[in-house]
Amino acid sequence: MNVLGRCSSVFLAATLMAGPALAAPTEAETNYVISQVHSGWLAIVGAQGVQPEAVDIALTMEADGRVITARLANSEDRYDGDARFRINADAAVRAVLRASPLHVPPTHPEFFKNNPEFIITFDPRSMR
Amino acid sequence: MTHLRRWFVPALLVAALISGPARAELNIIIDKGNAQPMPIAVSPLSGSVPEETQLGSDIAGVVAADLERSGLFKPIDRKAFIQSPDSLQQNVRFADWKLINAQALVSGKVEKQPDGRARVEFRLWDVYAEQQMVGRAYTAAPAGWRAIAHKIADDIYQRLTGEDGYFSTRIIYVAESGPQQKRVKRLAIMDQDGENHKFLTDGADLVLTPRFSPVQQEITYMSYYNNQPRVYVYHLDSGRRELLGDFPGMTFAPRFSPDGNRVVMSLAENGVTNIYEMDLRTRKMTRLTNDPYIDTSPCYSPDGSKITFNSDRGGTQQLYVMNADGSDQHRISFGNGRYATPVWSPRGDLIAFTKFDASAFYIGVMRPDGTGERLLSQGFLVEAPTWAPNGRVLAYWKQNPTDSKGHGGATKLYSIDLTGYNERQVVTPGDASDPAWSPLIP
Secondary structure, three states, X not given: OOHHHHHHHHHHHHHHHHOOEOOOOOHHHHHHHHHHHHOOOEXXXXXXXXXXXXXXXXXXXXXXXXXXXXXXXXXXXXXXXOHHHHHHHHHHXXXXXXXXXXXXXXXXXXXXXXXXXXXXXXXXXHHO | OOOEOOXXXXXXXXXXXXXXXXXXXXXXXXXXXXXXXXXXXXXXXXXXXXXXXXXXXXXXXXXXXXXXXXOOEEEOOHHHOOOOHHHHOOOOOHXXXXXXXXXXXXXXXXXXXXXXXXXXXXXXEEOOOOEEEEEEEEEEOHHHHHHHHHHHHHHHHHHHHOOOXXXXXXXXXXXXXXXXXXXXXXXXXXXOOOOOOEEOOOOOOOEEEEEEOOOOOEEEEEEEEOOEEEEEEEEOOOOXXXXXXXXXXXXXXXXXXXXXXXXXXXXXXXXXXXXXXXXXXXXXXXXXXOOOOXXXXXXXXXXXXXXXXXEOOOOXXXXXXXXXXOXXXXXXXXXXXXXXXXXXXXXXXXXXXXXXXXXEEEXXXXXXXXXXXXXXXXXXXXXXXXXOOOXXXXXXXXXXOEOOOOOEOOEEEEEEEOOOOOOEEEOOOOEEEEEEEOOOOO
């Protein structure tokens, strides 16, 4: 058996031992979360010479929707040296913290319990 | 638009999988934010005696006004503040500022020094991250309090937008008064917020087209003496005026090179107008264009390697770019209408211009290769764009039409953000034209 085959076997065994996978959030449930964060995201729309970039914010959540931590999850090394990137990252973290506690989607009461850690990507590139 | 980018079971995390329900990595993408102004609370700066308290209040007022005028911030009415300026010096109660929806907070204090100067300290806080973003102190004579306020506003703007500020600047312009047929035109200067206004000339001579040196607080302008155009250099710090020379046939005042050592200008002779460069140390003139057309309004790129100008050599007035030695002249504007008064952005990536098309004037910008034309402002007569030193804001002047009785025709200064939003009148005591924005005051 090759390496890939061994990994597949482990994956299959683990899946079987873990029981059924959790249901994926629906688009409506995701939109419910987005709508809460979106209103607090005040992106500074740049002018010429500024290329807006997406930033990933990693969240850890309580089951009731409280944000425990919100941290930059991509290009962390650029935060101190790249003022524009830092502005985008700060605005994204601020939006998440401002929205805390997030309301739990009514159709998915265990949304945050099932997703205690997830990533929100703030992408301002279509806002110019 | 929303996306569920990834929803999968990590194959190799066996331990995690066997301990409970399968976990997923959820990634939510938000690609529609708000381009609304950021709510910011600028608390009056604390002071221990009434004089310091008053100064702290005044400084906070100027900082808030600067930020508001940029269009990127929405200062919250200080009547809504829950925590007092003095209490802020002990600790920041972030919950109080979240309650009034402030995303950022400015606090600080004023201390009068034994030598009579004022030490002004400020801190910028991220209310939701509950962290200090920047803190700085300035010391100056109390009379310089407005300059300190503008420097604080520049610091805040820079930290929250990632772009340089532009509040510690001045605008020079031509102040106009009297009937349209006999206008009195004087040079005037003011801070970018309209304060500290003063006239530099008495109106006896006609003055036109003031231009700032990009590296020093000095200007050139054109004035008529015995019906001949003369160019002067005016040193703002000393008030000294120096004659650069008589230039018969000149139509616009020269513009400085980025290093301040050269000026570029257009001179008319025998029905044609060409562009010349003068070395200010040797006063040597070099002709850069040599053709039977009208080439005017030259302006250097910020690195000094190129010059943009307008010319009618193609049949209508259009924008051109050439190397600083006059080589490689090529047209960059190809839209409808006529283009004039090109001005290179301090950042180098855009050229602002005046455009006339279908009975209307416009202020617009395009890239130096002529692509990406955007029109920002329109009017009966809109003319003469000038860049703020950060390359984000433009100022220009507008004139209203006159009615059948000759009333109207008022000329006023305006500014606009490069996004095309936040057009505002720059208030002047009377009619105004031909603004020129200064570099940042050190």
